[in-house]
Amino acid sequence: MREDLVAAIREVIDSSAFAGGPFVAKFEEDFAAFCGSSYAIGVGNGTDALWLSLLALGIGPGDEVITAPMTFMATAEAISFCGAKPVFVDIDERTYTLDPNLLERAITPRTKAIIPVHLFGQTADLDPILEMARQRGLHVIEDACQAHGAEYKGRKAGSIGISGCFSFYPGKNLGALGEAGAVVTNSEELKNKIQILRDHGQAKKYHHVLIGWNARMDGIQGAVLRVKLRHLSKANDARRAHARSYNQQLADVPDLITPVEAGFARHVYHVYTVRTRARDRMVQAMARRGIACGIHYPIPVHLQEAYRSLGYAKGSFPVSERCADEFLSLPMYPELTAEQLGVVVGELKVLLRSCKEPYASVT
Numbered sequence: 001m002r003e004d005l006v007a008a009i010r011e012v013i014d015s016s017a018f019a020g021g022p023f024v025a026k027f028e029e030d031f032a033a034f035c036g037s038s039y040a041i042g043v044g045n046g047t048d049a050l051w052l053s054l055l056a057l058g059i060g061p062g063d064e065v066i067t068a069p070m071t072f073m074a075t076a077e078a079i080s081f082c083g084a085k086p087v088f089v090d091i092d093e094r095t096y097t098l099d100p101n102l103l104e105r106a107i108t109p110r111t112k113a114i115i116p117v118h119l120f121g122q123t124a125d126l127d128p129i130l131e132m133a134r135q136r137g138l139h140v141i142e143d144a145c146q147a148h149g150a151e152y153k154g155r156k157a158g159s160i161g162i163s164g165c166f167s168f169y170p171g172k173n174l175g176a177l178g179e180a181g182a183v184v185t186n187s188e189e190l191k192n193k194i195q196i197l198r199d200h201g202q203a204k205k206y207h208h209v210l211i212g213w214n215a216r217m218d219g220i221q222g223a224v225l226r227v228k229l230r231h232l233s234k235a236n237d238a239r240r241a242h243a244r245s246y247n248q249q250l251a252d253v254p255d256l257i258t259p260v261e262a263g264f265a266r267h268v269y270h271v272y273t274v275r276t277r278a279r280d281r282m283v284q285a286m287a288r289r290g291i292a293c294g295i296h297y298p299i300p301v302h303l304q305e306a307y308r309s310l311g312y313a314k315g316s317f318p319v320s321e322r323c324a325d326e327f328l329s330l331p332m333y334p335e336l337t338a339e340q341l342g343v344v345v346g347e348l349k350v351l352l353r354s355c356k357e358p359y360a361s362v363t
């Protein structure tokens with residue numbers, strides 16, 4: 001893509017449209033269309049997208065917002081940064097997303113919103129969450145930062161809740177050449193509010209109707225993302241093909257659980273994560289063979305030092321905690337070759353055989 005990206009950046013330089021501006025506006029139009037949403041608002045990063053969504057919905061001190069503890073820290077930080085309190089609900093053992101069966105008991109009179117996280121590229125089971133939210137008058141904000149182009153029952157991730165939040169951090173399925181993010185929504189009111197909040201609360205230049213922030217997207221990132229968006233669907237298809245191949249080659253390996261694509265989902269495999277009780281030894285052994293694996297995430301948010309004041313302890317969310325000990329992310333990116341994938345599988349199988357610890361079957 002280098003030639004197209006350089007041309008896009010040159011165009012931004014030639015027109016000096018660096019902060020927000022027409023290149024961001026064009027990307028917003030394209031990304032809203034891609035998601036099947038009425039509007040997209042480009043912001044500085046995914047954390048901004050979450051934070052501004054919450055602020056625009058009027059969430060603040062005294063309020064509680066429910067999310068999953070198995071996520072990147074940013075989901076909870078955004079809740080804390082508008083003054084509200086994060087309340088966690090454990091994940092489903094098969095999909096690794098917020099378990100709708102555990103939702104009701106976490107709702108209190110202070111609950112204002114729910115943020116399901118579409119972890120690893122698969123959407124949470126949104127219908128029961130939306131139904132519970134409708135009954136209780138709560139907002140549903142989708143954390144779609146790992147789910148660009150994923151689908152829930154045929155609808156695009158991010159387009160289903162009151163807002164959908166995306167990160168274009170370079171490592172995401174749609175990545176900028178730097179930091180960027182977006183909110184998508186069908187609500188004109190929310191769109192207007194977030195547009196004002198991201199630009200110092202200005203309704204027009206030097207007329208500040210709200211106390212906002214600087215959360216604008218760079219012009220260069222808008223131009224770059226517009227080029228890269230054209231390649232997203234193909235790149236997601238390639239990830240899906242790699243996941244199928246991993247699944248086939250890793251089926252029936254003892255002490256290994258491969259990811260499950262739920263019937264409601266089209267998974268886009270932002271990361272391809274397996275589970276093994278020998279995880280810590282495997283990460284090191286694979287690294288010694290030149291294969292970089294990841295751990296997403298080794299400490300669930302409720303056990304992070306930063307959230308000690310919330311009073312959670314080990315045992316509060318057993319599924320998330322077990323997953324944090326067992327998750328192992330294998331190399332996954334569109335350009336991965338069949339040969340490379342074969343090497344990863346081969347090494348993984350040999351190393352697992354040498355770490356004998358059979359997996360207790362999942363219930």
Ligand SMILES: *Cc1c(COP(=O)(O)O)cnc(C)c1O
Binds near residue numbers: 072074
């Ligand atoms: C990446 C990510 C974010 C934050 O996005 P940034 O662009 O890094 O601020 C939020 N939530 C999840 C689930 C993420 O993966």
